[in-house]
Amino acid sequence: MTVDGELLRARREHEGLSRAVLGGLVARSEDWVKKVERGERTVRSLAMIVRLARVLGCRDVAELTRAEVSVPIVDGGRVSHPGVAALRSAVHAPLFAAAGTPEDVGELAGRVRQAWDVWHRARDQRTAVATVLPGLIAAGHATVRAAEGAEKRRAAVILSETYALAQQYAAHIVEPELYWVIVDRARMAAEQADDPVALASAAWIMGNGLRVAGHTEEALRMVADAADTLRPQLEGGSDRLRGTFGSLCLHAAVTAAQDGRDGDAWRWHGEADRTAANLGAAYAHPWTMFGTGNVTVHAVTIGADLRTPGIAMQQLADTDPAAIPSLERRSRLFLDAAKAEHIRREKASALQYLRLAYETSPEAARYVPSGRALAADLARTATGALSYTARQLADDIGIAA
Incomplete structure (x- = not known):
């Protein structure tokens, strides 16, 4: 197309x-x-x-x-979240004010890991992390300022990971200016850490922002360059390094798919698949959730984004949703399946998968524009018995049908 x-x-x-x-x-x-x-x-x-x-x-x-395939332009509307005001205040707080108390770097790292774990295991992930994010940001800045030497660099890595979580929370629900401040803070902290893996992770974060803004070429170049930087270190590299490399490969795969580059998309996906296999079935990156389960989720995403719904549904048939530890990622799997079925004009099936996405994680469906747009379109176009079901689902997601 x-x-x-x-x-x-x-x-x-x-x-x-x-x-x-x-x-x-x-x-x-x-x-x-x-x-x-x-x-x-x-x-x-x-x-x-x-x-x-x-x-x-x-x-x-x-x-x-002039394509025969229909892609309705339905704006589900951006919706905000009650925690945005507190996050905005934390991000815009004076950097040199005594807004936070320095913490032991190890203890702060544990709190950030726990927040990421909550994000992936909660059905309403934004609500679950909204209460802790502002405090983590304040403590992160205070800890970086107070630490010295290697501990300062380690604290900067933790601060970058905190802003990565803030980006996930803020996606689709805040004004672009705040979103890009968060993205840039993650990059700045990674640069301060002087850690190649942290810098590569920041490229993953920056790539998210560029892709959402429609700059797919720039996003692909950013994550591909970061992956190329890590590739020579894969043999004998840490799980953190290899997991970050795999995350970048999946990012590149989806970005290429959104740009219509099917060969590049599946090539990057294949590299991610091999990396996940080498890490083992039990591995999952603590915040990108890269692992064997996430690789299968992205295969469905790629099929849907390339507008090859048959391939997407074939990939879904080979996927065990229960093997995906993140409810947010599991909800995305069902949402992509719904999009694929919608492309095939299988509205009953699209509704079924969209309902599964919502029931798996109400907030993952409610705050993602593609989920809201799909719910709105189904509510507008469904007929007969499906009409009531579609309107009810749209109401649950927060769309005025």
């Missing part, structure tokens, strides 16, 4: 937008728009196609692609 230049130009002119204005709205240049319209540049990224369609007021990406 690619953007049709003639359709893009016609739609842009219909909306009364100049190339410069349209480019600005999707964070691209006037020349970029010009080349797309003239067929000199191909846009395969579904995220960017959706972004263009939304900016231009399209109801479906087919209005820009």
Whole structure:
């Protein structure tokens, strides 16, 4: 699926937008728009196609692609969370004020690991970590300031991991400015730590932000470069290093899939699969959850993002959801299955999987835009007996059907 230049130009002119204005709205240049319209540049990224369609007021990406496959543009709406205000205050607190008390680095590391564990094991993960995140951020900064030498660098690693958790919490529910401050703080702490694995982990975090913003090329380059940095150290490397490498491979795989690069997507996924196998079935990265179970989740994601629903559902058939330790990741598995079935216009099955996603983790379904958009579209288009079920599910997720 690619953007049709003639359709893009016609739609842009219909909306009364100049190339410069349209480019600005999707964070691209006037020349970029010009080349797309003239067929000199191909846009395969579904995220960017959706972004263009939304900016231009399209109801479906087919209005820009001539594709037979329907991808409705339904904005489920961003919803916030009660804990955002406290997080915002913690992030914007004066860095040199006595807002936090220094802690033993080992004890602080244990508290951050526990918070990550809660994130993955709670059905309502945002609510579960919202009460501890502000304090962890304050304590993290205070501990870094008070520590010296190797302990200071270790504390900086812990602070970066704290901001990584804050990013997961903040995704889709805060204003972009706050989100990017959090992402940049994670990067800055990793640089202060002078730790190659921490820096690679920060690339994973930065890549998340770039991908969500539609900058798939930049996101892929960032995580691929980080993976290439770690690759020479894989043999004999620590589980932390290899788990981070595998996490970067999965990130690259999904990013490539969203950009329509099927060969690259499955190549990166294959490398992640081999890494997970070498780590063993019992291994799971403490915060990305990289491991054999997470590799299977991403196979379904890749199939759905490449708009090959048959492959996605085949991957799902080979997956044991109970083997996925993270409820947030398990919910994502069911959400991607719902998206795949929606592509095939199997609305009853899509509803079933979306209900499973919600029941596995209500907040994972409620706060993810694709989950809200899918619920809204099913509530709008389902007919007959399915209509009531779809409206009820949309209401549960928080969509006005």
